[in-house]
Amino acid sequence: MYAYNDFDKSFLASRNAQFRAQVERRIAGHLTEDEFKPLRLMNGVYLQLHAYMLRVAIPYGTLNSGQMNMLAHLADKYDKGYGHFTTRQNIQYNWPELRDIPDMLDDLGTVEMHAIQTSGNTIRNVTADHFAGAAADEIADPRPVAELIRQWSTDHPEFQFLPRKFKVAVTGSESDRAVTRAHDIGLRMVERDGVAGFEVIVGGGLGRTPMLGKVIADFLPREDLLPYLEAIVSVYNLLGRRDNKYKARIKITVHENGLEKIRDLVNERFVEIKARFSGIDQELFKNIEAAFAAPEFAVKSVDAYDSARQSDLVFRAWSDTNLHAHKADGYSIVTVSIKKHGATPGDASAEQMRVLAGIAARFGHDELRISHEQNVILPHVHKSDLPEVHSILKANGLGTANIGLISDIIACPGMDYCALATARSIPIAQQIATRFDELKLEHKIGELKIKISGCINACGHHHVAHIGILGLDRAGVESYQITLGGDHTETAAIGERAGPGFSADDIIPAIERLVEAYLELRQSDEETFIESYRRLGLAPFKAALYPAEDEKSDAA
Amino acid sequence: MSRSFTPKVVTANALLEGDVVYLTNDDRWTRSLKDAVLLMDEADADLRLLQAQAQTGVVVGAYLADMQDGPDSPEPIHFREAFRRKGPSNYAHGKQEQF
Numbered sequence: 001m002y003a004y005n006d007f008d009k010s011f012l013a014s015r016n017a018q019f020r021a022q023v024e025r026r027i028a029g030h031l032t033e034d035e036f037k038p039l040r041l042m043n044g045v046y047l048q049l050h051a052y053m054l055r056v057a058i059p060y061g062t063l064n065s066g067q068m069n070m071l072a073h074l075a076d077k078y079d080k081g082y083g084h085f086t087t088r089q090n091i092q093y094n095w096p097e098l099r100d101i102p103d104m105l106d107d108l109g110t111v112e113m114h115a116i117q118t119s120g121n122t123i124r125n126v127t128a129d130h131f132a133g134a135a136a137d138e139i140a141d142p143r144p145v146a147e148l149i150r151q152w153s154t155d156h157p158e159f160q161f162l163p164r165k166f167k168v169a170v171t172g173s174e175s176d177r178a179v180t181r182a183h184d185i186g187l188r189m190v191e192r193d194g195v196a197g198f199e200v201i202v203g204g205g206l207g208r209t210p211m212l213g214k215v216i217a218d219f220l221p222r223e224d225l226l227p228y229l230e231a232i233v234s235v236y237n238l239l240g241r242r243d244n245k246y247k248a249r250i251k252i253t254v255h256e257n258g259l260e261k262i263r264d265l266v267n268e269r270f271v272e273i274k275a276r277f278s279g280i281d282q283e284l285f286k287n288i289e290a291a292f293a294a295p296e297f298a299v300k301s302v303d304a305y306d307s308a309r310q311s312d313l314v315f316r317a318w319s320d321t322n323l324h325a326h327k328a329d330g331y332s333i334v335t336v337s338i339k340k341h342g343a344t345p346g347d348a349s350a351e352q353m354r355v356l357a358g359i360a361a362r363f364g365h366d367e368l369r370i371s372h373e374q375n376v377i378l379p380h381v382h383k384s385d386l387p388e389v390h391s392i393l394k395a396n397g398l399g400t401a402n403i404g405l406i407s408d409i410i411a412c413p414g415m416d417y418c419a420l421a422t423a424r425s426i427p428i429a430q431q432i433a434t435r436f437d438e439l440k441l442e443h444k445i446g447e448l449k450i451k452i453s454g455c456i457n458a459c460g461h462h463h464v465a466h467i468g469i470l471g472l473d474r475a476g477v478e479s480y481q482i483t484l485g486g487d488h489t490e491t492a493a494i495g496e497r498a499g500p501g502f503s504a505d506d507i508i509p510a511i512e513r514l515v516e517a518y519l520e521l522r523q524s525d526e527e528t529f530i531e532s533y534r535r536l537g538l539a540p541f542k543a544a545l546y547p548a549e550d551e552k553s554d555a556a
Numbered sequence: 557m558s559r560s561f562t563p564k565v566v567t568a569n570a571l572l573e574g575d576v577v578y579l580t581n582d583d584r585w586t587r588s589l590k591d592a593v594l595l596m597d598e599a600d601a602d603l604r605l606l607q608a609q610a611q612t613g614v615v616v617g618a619y620l621a622d623m624q625d626g627p628d629s630p631e632p633i634h635f636r637e638a639f640r641r642k643g644p645s646n647y648a649h650g651k652q653e654q655f
Contacts, residue, residue: 027572029613047616049640051574080649095649097573344646415636416644424639426646476634 002147002291004112012109019043020102044115045101048419054093054101055118060128060146061089061370065357068368070111072353078104085346087461089127089370094417121162123153129171129178130371134333134379136325139189142172144289152226159233163240164248176490181212184250192219203254206458210494211251214259226281231270295365297328298382305383315390318401334378337400341437345411345429346374355396363389373410405442407433410461414454421454423471423478428452431508448529464488466530468495480507484541485533498542510545517544562622564601565592565630566608568615576640579608589641590629
């Protein structure tokens, strides 16, 4: 992992001291809320429905055990004993008091973490494939690139007041686990004639106007990355609309101006900027890459794993769903579900965080990742250790075998916490998970991605869900609208709205009807929900969702 | 005839803790909606709001929330205010136990 150098440490210390002084001035009455708000937002501090919220960046979702233990410490000392992992690979604390936040930031600084640019109209925390550095299908680890972008974008003087927030995602694999086409800039590592480079995607985003990103450069040499990114963001900075918040994201800039015009402007700007890059970025990049060297993987027998799979059915079910192929022989990537049936998606208690840190230190080369799907990844675990890892996880409410299944739901905090929300998300996720657990159907259903957002801003990624649920306020009542057929992977698609919304009481039975219809419609047990949907289209699923309307049209 | 006025309470978040607070009849801030003053007159509500907004060292984001007169407390009309009164639905963090 990247370790802070003296510059990083002194920058963070002075930034934290600056914010501490700003908080003191606010409390003493020397700053008004209007003056203070942009300053607190630049440091990740929101005021939510019931309390302040501190959003801490987990750069590209990577943590070591010391950092995870610190997150647990913050949860215990300054919050109510838990934290919420988000779809941006960040963690949010829902209950800090304003006076404590500078202390929280200082504590985070001791483990090289911060909350800078987790809000505001800036370049936000750079996200990456959560299997980075471990996936069997990886061209290269995307984290050095993400770290380079983090260093370039942090406190970049030109990009502190963009027209709107700006999100960058990077993947180093063919399989897109970083939702690159739903980001302002998505970077996919590609190779051409043995040379590593990037496919650069621009103008993707969810929210009220969901759009998939478009390829602005199909092959960008690796050494051109920062000047090219700077060219894109500076073109957007001038051209992006500041007259209308809802039209300010780069997806609208690209849509209104056309990709060709944007590409021409970026290329013109790139020539100017490239000339100013002295090559220091490439030197930095070499050092960063060295810091992300893969751990020394052990070569040992996997007999213990094989025999546990034979003798322990619970372990076997868990290893079937929660493990992924690792690039090193004898190793697995473990996805730890923090979505026990009925629990709040993405929430982990301080104790659970400590358990995960302990496992990472003892069995996982001291590495952890947070996925945008709100789970925790142990990227490097030798198979011979998996039975013991599983038994520790199980004893701490972390052994749920549901990764990729119907109860592995993404849910934003919704109106239980968020001041922007128009309806609750969490109880809907809890009820769906509980219901399908009661029915004991989820393994039979197979891969199915449900994602729930509590407002049109789509933090819960509902547009790219197989079954998306959007919570709205319809005349003072919570109403849930369903979209179908979305896809967050390399075959990205925006879901199609199925029809009128359902009340909070009716949404769970509606999902149940939808899933029952799928089980009847699928050609074989292997055909997943999204495959059935692509084969059959919306109509049969819509009929299952709105049976009464179907009868009416039959009668007519 | 004047247009009908939906009763209101003045509500905000406390500056230091972020807690949901309501204005009382004697211009204090309370954490409990049942101790809030239900404002039945539009001019009075507007004036109280202006006074609340001026208290920038105590509260943040004061606004008027629609309420109805309940048996022993103002009752939220919109579900958002009901959640603000009660706290999140996924954990019992104290306030919920009162309901």
